[in-house]
Amino acid sequence: MKNSTHKGMEFLGMRFHAGGNREETNQQRWMWSTIKSREGDSLGTIVTITFHDHNQFRIPQQPGIIALAQTDTDAVVEVLSQFSTDFKNAHEFKIEYAEYLQSQN
Numbered sequence: 668m669k670n671s672t673h674k675g676m677e678f679l680g681m682r683f684h685a686g687g688n689r690e691e692t693n694q695q696r697w698m699w700s701t702i703k704s705r706e707g708d709s710l711g712t713i714v715t716i717t718f719h720d721h722n723q724f725r726i727p728q729q730p731g732i733i734a735l736a737q738t739d740t741d742a743v744v745e746v747l748s749q750f751s752t753d754f755k756n757a758h759e760f761k762i763e764y765a766e767y768l769q770s771q772n
Contacts, residue, residue, distance in 0.1 A: 691721035693728070697747065697754060701738045709738035714747065 687694040699714040716731035733750070737743050748755030758766070 692725075694719050694721055697757075699735075699743055699747075711736050712738055712743050714743075 696717045696719065697714060698717070699712050701712050702710045704710055712735040714731075714733040714735060716733070718726060718728045718730065720727055733747070735743060735746055737746050757763075
């Protein structure tokens with residue numbers, strides 16, 4: 668997934684959260700974007716945790732929001748890995764999606 672910039676925010680990345688329940692009714696996706704000033708200076712990162720159900724169209728709980736001072740990808744991943752061991756072990760979206768597509772053949 669390419670980085671993209673829109674009105675002072677730069678999309679940095681997304682990871683599948685390896686956690687969730689066995690029935691896959693409460694899965695997580697973590698996405699983050701850097702916040703930049705009009706001059707292009709990085710101000711921080713906003714992280715959104717989206718919960719979803721793989722069995723039906725349902726949102727099992729409210730999204731989570733985390734604000735970070737870190738702005739580069741490695742630092743963001745390091746801090747978020749401290750929040751969740753499952754996140755630390757999760758694959759980056761591009762890798763996870765490529766593995767998924769390969770498993771469909």
